[in-house]
Amino acid sequence: MSRRVYLDHNASTPVHPEVLAEMLPYFSERFGNPSSIHAFGREAREGLDGARERVAGYLRVSAPEIVFTSGGTESDNLAVKGLAWARGRGHLITSRIEHHAVLRACQALEGHGFDVTYVGVDEHGMVDPDEVRRAIRPDTIAVSVMHANSEIGTIQPIGEIGRLTRERGIPFHVDAVQTLGKIPFDVGALGIDVLSFSAHKIYGPKGVAGLYVRKGTKMVAVQHGGEHERRRRAGTENVAGIVGLGKAVEVRARDMAAEAGRLAALRDRLVDGLRKGVPEVRLSGHPVQRLPGTASLLFRHVESESLVLGLDLKGIAVSAGSACTSGNVEPSHVLVAMGVPLDWAMGAVRCSLGRSTTAGDIDYVVECAEPLVRKLRAALPVGAA
Ligand SMILES: Cc1ncc(COP(=O)(O)O)c(C=O)c1O
Structure with missing residues (x-):
């Protein structure tokens, strides 16, 4: 088979063999409903x-503070809407570079009479805590800022923002x-x-x-039904999946530190290799405060x-x-918020590395990218570059 290199780990990752092994019994012999009181139910409940x-x-929190959901999108919706609806009305603060799960949840709340301030970011995609502070109003009921951006990998000053919200008793998602x-x-x-x-x-x-919800936080359910997840999220839990999530977290706790150093070195090898081989390419995001395995590269005058x-x-x-929306190619909302000029933003390509990535993979990507970029630029209509 020809060579395959997967550099899209921020989109999704393969299930770790140790995770899969723990999940499998919950599809067959431990299939019970965790809400049932018989032995089958109790086995599922144990998982x-x-x-x-x-x-x-x-996370060094207590178990009842964890709520399981059907995905990051649901977790974000439950957090933002659940915090807002618990108060009924008011003002929220978020950033312009959030994932659409947060942005669209906030827009939906605006449709229900809530006010939302979308704070900007600097050229590195960093939120300024001072801007958050200035946006806070007497009726501010929640602040939601992402930890690291999936496209550019910039890590936000969460501690500083958390200090502001804590001082004022505003819930922070x-x-x-x-x-x-x-x-x-x-x-x-x-x-x-x-x-x-x-x-x-x-x-x-x-x-x-999942969602961690600090004890005492006022947050209402978005999905109603049974008494699952301490009434924070109704619906029979995805037991096998949740067992997998638990194991995945445990494996990450064990492997994360060693992997982070390896990924950062490979990411630098990729960025350096491309910079050497390809003219007019640059790395977007923060030069230091960034995820180890994420490199968002901007290729000027190329369509990503x-x-x-x-x-x-x-x-x-x-x-x-x-992203292609209704036939038009639009630059990412993250790069637009950072003020990246269109001739660079349209050529944004994200490489996200993971546990299977090798130096050989990186060298292969560099080797393939250089002639491809040259070919794409040569094909541009005269005067476009
Ligand atoms: C920052 C961020 N939030 C939320 C999500 C949504 O997560 P899920 O794919 O589990 O719905 C993603 C997925 O790309 C993400 O990167």
């Missing part, structure tokens, strides 16, 4: 409780879908009240995620989708920073 303990232990299990952090010390995370970004299965498709033909999987 659920064990996973909750594992996640809580990793952090989308940590791209950081939990990738970089170490202390939920308590950062002043976080609600935290979203998702299994499939950390070698767990898709369609399962053409580059992604060209690399795909070589067996390389990366993702485009622009």
Whole structure:
């Protein structure tokens, strides 16, 4: 088979073999409903409780503060809407570079009479805590800022923002879908009240995620039904998936530190290699405060989708920073918020490395990218460059 290189780990990751092994019995012999009181139910409940303990232990919080959901998107919606609806009306603060799960949830709340301030970012994609402070009003009921951005990898000053919200008693939600299990952090010390995370970004299965909700935080359910998850989220739990999430967190706790150094070195090898071989390419995001395995590269005067498709033909999987919406190619909202000029923003390609990435993979990507970029630039209409 021809060579395949997967550099899209921020989109999703393969399930770790140790995670899969723990999940499998919950599809067959331990299939019971965890709400049932008979032995079958109790076996499933054990799996659920064990996973909750594992996640809580990793975050150094208590098990009842963990709520399992169907994905990072649901966790973000539950956090933002649940915090807002618990208060009924008021003002929220978020950033312009959040994942759409937060941005669109905030827009939906605006449709219901809530006010939202979308704070900007600097050229590195960094939120200024001072701008958050200035945006706070007497009726501010929640602040939601992501921990690290999935496209550019910039890590936000969560501790400083958490200090502001804590001082004022405003609930603080952090989308940590791209950081939990990738970089170490202390939920308590950062002043976080609600935290979203998702299994499939950390070698767990898709369609399962969680939320940490600090004890005493007023947050109502978005999905109603039974008494599951302490009435924070109704619906029979995805037991096998949740067991997988618990194991994935445990594996990350064990492997994360060693992997972070290796990934940062490979990321630098990729960036240096491309910079040497390809004219007019630059790295976006913060030069230092960034995720170890994420490199968002801007290729000037190239259409990112053409580059992604060209690399795909070589067996390389990366993702485009622009999105095709109703026939028009739009630059990413993150790069627009950072003020990246259009001739650079349209050529944004994100490479996100993971546990299987090797130096050989990186060298292969560099080798394939150089002639491809040259070809794409040569094909541009005269005067476009
Ligand atoms: C920062 C961030 N938040 C939320 C999500 C949504 O997570 P899920 O795919 O589990 O719905 C993602 C996924 O890309 C993400 O990167």
